Amino acid sequence: MRYDFDKLVDRRGSGAIMTDVLQERYGRSDLLALWVADMYFETPAPVREAIERRLSHQIYGYSIPAASYWSSVINWERELHGWTFRREEMSFIPGIVRGIAYVLQCFTKPGDKVVVQPPVYMPFLNLPRNNGRQIVENPLAWDAASGTYRMDLADLEEVCRRESPRLLILSNPHNPAGIVWPKEDLAALAEICWRYDVLVISDEIHADMAHRGFVHHPFPTVSPAAAEVSITFAAPSKTFNIAGLVSSFCVVPNPRLREPFFQYLSCNEFGEPLFLSAIATEAAFTRCGEWRRQMLDYVQDNVDFVCDYLRSNVPGIVAVRPQASFLIWLDCRGLGLDHAALIDLFVNKAQLAFNDGEAFGRGGEGHMRMNVGAPRAMVAEAMRRIETAVKSLK
Numbered sequence: 262m263r264y265d266f267d268k269l270v271d272r273r274g275s276g277a278i279m280t281d282v283l284q285e286r287y288g289r290s291d292l293l294a295l296w297v298a299d300m301y302f303e304t305p306a307p308v309r310e311a312i313e314r315r316l317s318h319q320i321y322g323y324s325i326p327a328a329s330y331w332s333s334v335i336n337w338e339r340e341l342h343g344w345t346f347r348r349e350e351m352s353f354i355p356g357i358v359r360g361i362a363y364v365l366q367c368f369t370k371p372g373d374k375v376v377v378q379p380p381v382y383m384p385f386l387n388l389p390r391n392n393g394r395q396i397v398e399n400p401l402a403w404d405a406a407s408g409t410y411r412m413d414l415a416d417l418e419e420v421c422r423r424e425s426p427r428l429l430i431l432s433n434p435h436n437p438a439g440i441v442w443p444k445e446d447l448a449a450l451a452e453i454c455w456r457y458d459v460l461v462i463s464d465e466i467h468a469d470m471a472h473r474g475f476v477h478h479p480f481p482t483v484s485p486a487a488a489e490v491s492i493t494f495a496a497p498s499k500t501f502n503i504a505g506l507v508s509s510f511c512v513v514p515n516p517r518l519r520e521p522f523f524q525y526l527s528c529n530e531f532g533e534p535l536f537l538s539a540i541a542t543e544a545a546f547t548r549c550g551e552w553r554r555q556m557l558d559y560v561q562d563n564v565d566f567v568c569d570y571l572r573s574n575v576p577g578i579v580a581v582r583p584q585a586s587f588l589i590w591l592d593c594r595g596l597g598l599d600h601a602a603l604i605d606l607f608v609n610k611a612q613l614a615f616n617d618g619e620a621f622g623r624g625g626e627g628h629m630r631m632n633v634g635a636p637r638a639m640v641a642e643a644m645r646r647i648e649t650a651v652k653s654l655k
Contacts, residue, residue, distance in 0.1 A: 264552055266302050266559040267636045283614055292614040293643055298436070298588060300502045300634030302556060307548035308501060308541050315540050326353075326539035334510055337546040338495070341469060344479040346512050352523055353534040354509040357466050357494040358384045361430060364462050364492055365392050367525040368518075374426040376459065378412065379622030380590075382436040385464075386622050389430075397424045400623050401438075409581055410438055414449050421457035429454055431463045433480055434471065437621055437630045438590045439583020441475040444483050451480070451487035460518070463493040466509075467586040469500040469553065472561050475584045481514050488514040492522060499586065500553055501545040502634075508538040560587045563633040563640050570644045575651050587634030591615075594627035596651065603627065610650035613643055 272280045279297040284290040303309075331348050338344040354360040361384065369375070371393035377385045378399050389396055399417045401410035420426070431450070434441050454461050463480035471477040479495075481488040496509035513519035526532035534542075567589055568580045577595035593603055600619060607613045607629060618628025633640050 262551070264555050266556065267638065268303065269636055269638065270301055270303060272301065287608050287614050289608070289612075292608065292612050293639065293646065294614040295632040295635060295639070295643055296614045296616045296630070298499065298586075298632060298634075299504045300556075300587060300632075301636060301639065302502055302634065304502045305545065305549040305552040307552075308503060308544045311540050311544035311548075312537055315537065321536075324536035326534045326536070327543070330534065330539040330543045333543040333546040338479070338512075342477060342479050342482070344482050346481075346514065350514055350519060351510055351512050352526055352532045353538070354494060354511045354526075355531060355535070356507050357464055357496060357509045358388065359531075360494050360509060360511055361385075361462055361464065362388050362392065363525065363529075363531060364460070364522065365389060365394060365428070367522050368460055369394055369427045373428070374424050376417070376420060376424075376426045376429040377622070378432070380437060380618065380625035380628070381430075381432050381621055382464070383620045383622075385430045385432065389428075394428075397426050398623060399429075401435075403624075409440055409584070410435070412442070412446050412450060414446065414453065417450065418453050418457075421453055421459055425457070426459055428460045428462065431461055431480065433463050433465050434467045434477060434585035436464075436467060436586070437588055437616070437618075437625075437628075438581050439467075439585050439588055441471050441477055441584040444478045447478055447480055448484040448487065451484050451490060454490050455486035459490065461487070461491045463491055465493055465495040466499050468495055469497070470557060470560075470586040472557070472564075472584050477585065481512065490515070492518060497542050497545040500556075501541075501549055503541050503545065506538050506541050507535060508542045559637075560634060563587070563635070563637060564589060566637065566640060567631070567633060567644065570641075571647075574644070574648045577651060578647065587632060589631045589633055590618075591629045591631055592627065593618075593629055596654070598627075598654075600626070603629070606650050606654070607647075610653060611643075611646040613646055 279294050374395045374397045375389040376397050399420050402413045404411045468477045493512045498504040571578050579592040581590040616630035618625035
């Protein structure tokens with residue numbers, strides 16, 4: 262069966278953050294919105310059908326997940342990533358950002374230091390600060406030869422030696438640049454963190470969306486040290502466009518981390534799946550593999566389109582080609598604009614809602630993040646608007 266990713270679905274008025282908070286966030290509501298990291302594609306029919314079957318029952322009372330929910334997650338990870346773990350090593354989590362907050366609260370105290378690798382997903386910067394922890398930066402380094410970023414592992418070792426952090430938050434694959442980290446880099450990071458007793462949170466929400474030619478490596482699989490020091494979060498939410506259903510899970514191989522963390526989840530009633538979350542997850546992981554393959558092909562064609570269009574028509578903006586997912590990190594520094602002028606260009610001249618790169622921390626200046634998980638017509642319209650807006654600067 263061929264799926265129709267060209268279909269335009271109007272999300273306005275549905276309560277979607279993507280479209281319905283533009284006035285509040287950007288000061289105007291007439292923007293083409295390609296910012297929030299969910300997609301414009303219809304959620305796969307098997308997921309919708311599974312939810313509709315459950316909702317056809319007249320009572321929505323307290324529910325327990327079927328045993329097949331847990332096995333669907335375990336089987337998916339084994340078959341897609343070669344990652345094997347036991348049911349007792351796994352727990353439901355009501356959202357990965359919340360999960361990161363839970364780890365902070367369970368394993369650190371106010372004043373403890375947390376390593377982040379900017380530019381990086383905004384909550385990695387906000388959550389520690391909001392919880393009274395100190396941010397310690399290990400900035401990514403630009404690698405001109407590969408056209409993307411790399412980890413500065415020598416700096417990470419120095420940061421761990423000098424600052425004695427308690428925790429490191431890893432984006433794997435990386436958001437916003439879409440990097441699929443090499444196994445050897447992940448293993449080196451794990452070795453450093455093991456040596457300095459640093460707990461690693463690995464956020465792998467984009468893991469199931471590696472592009473052609475790239476292989477995602479779940480962090481606990483790269484070495485014994487990685488399994489020993491890590492708590493890994495994943496979810497079907499990005500891949501199958503079900504972020505609103507809150508369907509995340511975590512895996513903790515080391516019992517010395519697992520026991521206190523799962524006890525924390527249990528004591529605070531955080532570990533029980535919502536009944537629609539479990540139903541949607543199982544349907545996604547057991548019945549939507551072909552939808553995922555076709556969606557990834559379509560997204561990668563969108564990426565090619567954006568990269569080629571900018572190269573040919575807007576040389577002042579360079580797309581950092583992602584290796585995973587549907588987000589593109591745009592380097593706009595070639596336009597020579599300050600921050601206010603860059604925002605004005607995108608919002609008021611191009612009438613686009615993208616993510617402001619400065620929100621991603623150090624190294625995000627002069628960048629914008631674009632979502633290409635959308636029909637080609639929307640992506641092409643965004644490119645035309647950018648080209649017209651940039652030409653108006655001359």
